[in-house]
Amino acid sequence: MTLLWDADPGAVERFQVALGGVTRHDSPAALGRALEADSSEFLVIIGPDVDLASACDFSEGVRVQRPEVGVILTRRRVDVTVLAQSLRAGVREVVQADDLTSLADAARRSREISQKVAGHTTSDASREGKVITVFSAKGGVGKTTFSTNIAAYLATSGSKVLLVDLDLAFGDVAISLQMLPTTSIMDLVSMAGHIDEQGLASVVTHHSSGLDAAAAPSDPSDADRIPGSTISELLRVAKTVYDFVIIDTPPAFTEHVLAAFDNSDLLVLIATLDIPAVKNLRLSLDTLDLLGTPKDSRLVVLNRSDAKVGLRAEDVVTAIRQDIALMVPTSPAVPASVNKGIPLVIDEPRHAVSVAFKELTEKFLRNPGPVETRAEAKVDAGPQRRWSLSRGGK
Template identity: 65%
Template sequence: MNILWDIDPAARERYQMALGADAQQLTSVALVGRALQDNHDISQVVIGPDVDLAQACTLAESVRVDRPSLGVILLRHRLDVTAMAQALRSGIREVVAADDQTALADAVRRSRDLSAKLAGHVTSGQANEGKVITVFSAKGGVGKTTLSTNLATHLASSGLRTLLIDLDLAFGDVAISLQLLPTSSVHDAVVMSGHLDEQGLKSLVTHHGASGLDVVAAPPDPSDADRIPVNVVTELIRVARGYYDYIIVDTPPSFTEGVLAACDVSNLLVLIATLDIPAVKNLRIALDTLDMLGNPRDSRVIVLNRADAKVGLRAEDVVSAIKQPIAVSIPNSTNVPASINRGVAIVLDEPKHPVSVAIRELGDVQIRQRFNGHIDQPETRRGRALFGGSRR
């Protein structure tokens, strides 16, 4: 059931199409609070455009912990970025223009689906499955870990439940790149093989407080890499899909069994090219291998990293060699290794840096828009981790 909190008596009729005929209108925060206490069937609260932003945020803040499955959607006469960021930080799921009925209907539907999932009532399963995005390159050192950690951090800090799995099982450095101190790793999934459940998954993740990202780290001992059967990897991804919106997979620079399994279940492969002949050659081979394995071409995007490096090879040369367009170009910058050495994601630390802008473009246009048909929220540090607890 949906609640509309609006002081305008005509509001219920105006938004009826989006909210459903059984939506109930309430005119004050006190009435909304009481209704939420009395009626546990309320799954969405839509807050009208004239309600004070601070009051709306206070309500969202209070329910996000006590009742995380409750969706709060905010209507505004004008979508201004500061107000949107404040709203999303407080836990409001979406901010929609008051005169856009279609956008409101879409937001309500998405929020309802998410509420059902959070409340554990998903019945169809498939429709709400998390999207798996594998970041791969057959050549080492091209920026897979940089890209996967920053991409995952961006998605998580946008309020999406995001898990980053480090499948570079022998030499994974996701944890160190984010200054995490994991107490568990993919290797701990081995003993749970065949019966990995929510609790098991929870025990495997390390939480990144700054973004809300959850991470399954690579084993600390490289020799454990060989003791992780491929079915453990597929089970981990399959189970994680039920709990996260996005699962980003970082990989080693070769088609290991685990990488092939991840590619197999991925909704999107992000393949990295750089401006050097061996990297382009290896990308060409990787693309041919993926073709041979029946991987659909439209589920791949090419990212050119260090795209402006002056090394004699141009982006056009890469495109003509691989015969595929470049979706996103990430510039070369010493701020990238500097951010890794500080253990912070550049997208969070320097959001205006051209590298961060490019990575956000990948996340928002190539990923969120691809899978949702739109970008539902601006970037914000909302922190909706599954297993990390409260807002940071």
């Protein structure tokens, strides 16, 4: 049974469509008592007419007293200010009040988180692969290069690997690996709600390195027809089948990327030595803070780290207030390998770029200790400061 805070008795019927059983309360005190009375209660929905400050106060209290309980806020209009304040107060998601499909999805995601937080994970002793998302909010910095090479290296050294191309409109994983997929992630949409190992196997394409790839659709307009929930389902199944699931992403916080973040064990953020890339990386890190992604599950990789462009690795560390885990040098061998369709780690395993990719894989993916940093890039990152969405991201 879900708890609803809403003064309108008619709200129960409306929300029941999306949420199943709902018990309504019209004040935070009554809601608090209901939570106290039933420790199996995991989800609170706050109606669109409850004022934002009271909703945030309530959420802050729940976060401290019952951290396993998820609070979802509904609003008639969702804007950046509402989002920023709510996420800061520990609200799990903010959903448009009349969008019952999104509300149902948010409720399902929240229940899954609650189960994990409460230690009630239903996963059995089956395989628990690692999910790694490679992201940058700026295009062309090397996400596809990194993800294809890491996936190929893991596959050639004995791991079962799925490479997922979440750049659903303009993905180039397949072409970078000279693959000609006849199926794509789009084929999972018709299986939504019951994707299983066989369903997943029917849409992946096998590569000679041993990795499997879930390709982006060939028609860019299909991207909008793939719900975020299908990506979550894909990843949940994939990690029971594969040792590693590597996700290449577009340069934007799409709903598919957010689903990948939610399901990832590690986020690899790629930067280069140019001011827009560094600015975007800093905003991305701040956004990840707001989304509640743990800091120790993020790695920053500086690609083309030797470029002589007047900006140094130390400057990047100062700007992003986080250390750099790996430096990857610039080399014409990288685009040459893409043009050949053979990942550099396979084509030239001793190349400095390949060595860097392998070093990161062994240190942080195969044998992860706590996320550490390389000494040569280590500069005190200074105190963390939160980016407020309400400042418009400036």
